[in-house]
Amino acid sequence: MKKNIAVIPGDGVGKEVIHEAVKVIRTFNELELADLTVTTFEYGADHYLETGIGLPDEFIQELQKNYDVLLLGPLGDPRIPNMAHAREIILKLRNKLDLYVNHRWIKVLHPDLFPLMHSNPDKVDIHLFRESTEGAFIAAGGATYEHTANEIAVQEMLYTRKGVERIIRYAFEYARKQGEKKVVMADKSNVLRFTDGLWLRVFNEIKEEFEETAATHYYIDNLAHELVREPEQFEVIVTTNLFGDILSEIGAALQGGLGLASSGNYHPGKFGVFKPIHGSAPKLAGKHVANPFGAILSVQLIMEYFKKPNLGRLVEDAVKHCLTHRLVTRDLDGSLGTEEVGDYTCQAIENLYSKEKKE
Numbered sequence: 308m309k310k311n312i313a314v315i316p317g318d319g320v321g322k323e324v325i326h327e328a329v330k331v332i333r334t335f336n337e338l339e340l341a342d343l344t345v346t347t348f349e350y351g352a353d354h355y356l357e358t359g360i361g362l363p364d365e366f367i368q369e370l371q372k373n374y375d376v377l378l379l380g381p382l383g384d385p386r387i388p389n390m391a392h393a394r395e396i397i398l399k400l401r402n403k404l405d406l407y408v409n410h411r412w413i414k415v416l417h418p419d420l421f422p423l424m425h426s427n428p429d430k431v432d433i434h435l436f437r438e439s440t441e442g443a444f445i446a447a448g449g450a451t452y453e454h455t456a457n458e459i460a461v462q463e464m465l466y467t468r469k470g471v472e473r474i475i476r477y478a479f480e481y482a483r484k485q486g487e488k489k490v491v492m493a494d495k496s497n498v499l500r501f502t503d504g505l506w507l508r509v510f511n512e513i514k515e516e517f518e519e520t521a522a523t524h525y526y527i528d529n530l531a532h533e534l535v536r537e538p539e540q541f542e543v544i545v546t547t548n549l550f551g552d553i554l555s556e557i558g559a560a561l562q563g564g565l566g567l568a569s570s571g572n573y574h575p576g577k578f579g580v581f582k583p584i585h586g587s588a589p590k591l592a593g594k595h596v597a598n599p600f601g602a603i604l605s606v607q608l609i610m611e612y613f614k615k616p617n618l619g620r621l622v623e624d625a626v627k628h629c630l631t632h633r634l635v636t637r638d639l640d641g642s643l644g645t646e647e648v649g650d651y652t653c654q655a656i657e658n659l660y661s662k663e664k665k666e
Contacts, residue, residue: 308341308342308343308613308615309342309343309344310341310342310343310344310375310376310613311343311344311346311373311374311375312332312343312344312345312346312374312375312376312377312378312609313346313348313370313373313374313376313377313378314329314345314346314347314348314377314378314379314380315347315348315349315350315351315377315378315379315380315396316347316349316351316380317351317379317380317381317382317587318351318352318380318381318382318383318384318393318587318589318592319381319383319384319586319587319588319589319591319592320381320587320588320589320591320592320597320645321351321380321381321382321587322380322592323592323595323597323599323645323646324380324381324583324597324598324599324601324602324603324645325378325380325602326646326649327599327602327603327645327646327648327649327652328378328599328602328603328605328606328649329345329347329378330649330650330653331603331606331622331625331649331652331653331656332345332606333345334653334656334657335618335656338656338657338660340618340621340660341615341618346374348366350362350366350396351380351382351384351392351396352382352383352384352386352387352392354392355387355391355392355395356386356387360395361391361392361393361394361395361396361399362395362396362399362400364403367399367400367403367404370404370578371404371578374578375578375579375613376573376578376579376580376581376609376612376613377400377578377579377580377581378581378582378602378605378606378609379396379400379580379581379582380582380583380587380602381582381583381585381586381587381588382396382397382587383586383587383589384587384589385589398444398446400572400580401439401440401572401580402440404574404577404578404580405440405574405577406439406440406572406573406574406578406579406580407438407439407440407470407473407474407574408436408438408439408474408477408571408572408573408574408575409436409437409438409439409551409555409570409571409572410434410435410436410570410571410572410573410608411434411435411437411551411554411555411558411568411569411570411584412433412434412435412569412607412608413431413432413433413434413435413538413558413559413561413562414431414432414433414562414623415428415429415431415561415562415563416562416563416567416623416626416627416630417563417627417630417631420562420563420564420567420630420639421561421563422560422561422563423535423538423561426537426538426539427539430539431538431539431561432542433538433541433542433543433544433558434481434482434485434487434542434543434544435544435545435546435551435554435555435558436474436477436478436481436543436544436545436546436551437474437545437546437547437548437550437551437552437554437555438466438470438471438474438545438546438547438548438551439548439551439572440470440548441465441466441467441470441471441548442464442465442466442502442547442548442549443462443463443464443548443549444548444549444552445463445464445465447462447463447465448460448461448462448463449461464499464502464549465502466502466505466506466547468505468509471505471506471509472509472513474545475492475506475509475510475513475545476513477545477575478490478492478543478544478545479513479514479516479517479520479522481543482517482520482542482543483517483519483520487520487542487543488519488520488521488542489520489521489522489523489540489541489542489543490514490517490520490521490522490523490542490543490544490545491522491523491524491525491530491541491543491544491545492506492507492510492522492523492524492525492544492545492546493524493525493526493527493530493544493545493546493547493550493554494506494507494524494526494527494546494547494550495526495527495528495550496526497526502547503547506547507524510522510524511524527546527550527553527554530544530546530554531553531554531557534554534557534558534561535557538561555568555570555584559584563639564598564638564639565583565584565585565586565601566583566585566597566598566600566601566636566638566639567598567600567601567604568583568584568585568601568604569581569582569583569584569601569602569604569605569607569608570582570583570584570605570608571605571608571609571611571612573612579609579612581605581606581608581609581612582602582605583601583602583604583605584601585598585601595644595645595646596636596637596638596644596645597636597645598635598636598638598639598645598648599636599645599648599649599652600626600629600635600648600652603622603626603649603652604622604623604626606622607619607622607623610622621656621659621660622652622656624655624659625652625653625655625656625659626652628655628659629648629651629652629655634647634648634651635648636648
């Protein structure tokens with residue numbers, strides 16, 4: 308399997324956690340399990356402050372021509388007001404590459420990290436799909452009479468039938484391919500009659516093509532309640548851009564925190580961007596205390612995207628090993644630094660693979 312991976316380490320702790328994720332990729336090469344090239348590009352706050360450009364258009368073209376995926380670190384720097392460079396980079400990647408699928412795999416990797424006493428953490432295994440090119444994130448709107456008592460702000464939300472249909476269909480097709488039996492779609496069509504009414508109509512049409520799948524509609528507030536009450540009842544969830552963003556945070560809490568959460572943003576069969584979902588934590592940069600598991604688990608999603616689930620399982624099992632043996636950073640009540648956790652994860656991958664070979 309020869310694949311080319313572009314890497315943008317990002318800002319703050321991004322450089323540290325992405326460094327550990329790259330070590331995992333190189334471990335696969337050393338074990339001759341894959342043929343993965345890694346090329347690093349230093350786009351981020353420093354580049355923006357020097358040039359005024361977050362991400363040049365020619366880089367998008369280079370990604371499309373020469374690379375299969377991008378591993379992206381967290382972005383954000385207090386020197387840049389309103390996260391201008393981060394928004395430019397993320398939105399340009401999504402829109403120029405048409406990355407309409409945002410995939411969050413919500414899985415509990417150690418029972419001690421699960422915050423719900425009344426549920427079974429072993430049964431929490433949810434694939435959350437969020438539409439990520441339309442909706443409230445298209446940055447359409449404006450404000451007038453700013454900073455006065457008469458200020459008016461408008462934020463427009465736009466969805467197309469094409470955009471809604473392709474993400475809902477993808478969720479059903481994913482469920483079928485993975486052997487999942489239940490798909491849930493969440494909206495607020497009882498209030499947002501036009502945009503979310505479109506979601507509900509399309510969902511009801513598409514579900515007729517997948518008779519083997521139990522398809523259920525939830526209002527988003529009820530789904531958020533049910534995710535906290537009984538998360539193990541869900542398998543595949545598909546929802547809008549804004550609601551998916553919120554549900555992702557609930558999912559991270561179920562897993563044990565943002566430091567364990569990863570995401571994939573891709574156009575199936577064309578290109579994918581994979582990243583930890585936590586922020587750049589500039590105050591922690593250089594202290595070597597950041598949790599690298601979110602970045603490392605992004606490599607698991609990359610392997611899934613490359614249709615190498617066996618390698619993805621190696622990553623997941625290695626992280627589970629580290630959690631079980633408390634080879635973790637202080638946010639997980641451990642005492643190790645970022646680099647040490649990455650080293651132990653790579654060692655666990657080597658040991659697990661060696662054990663598999665013997666068996």
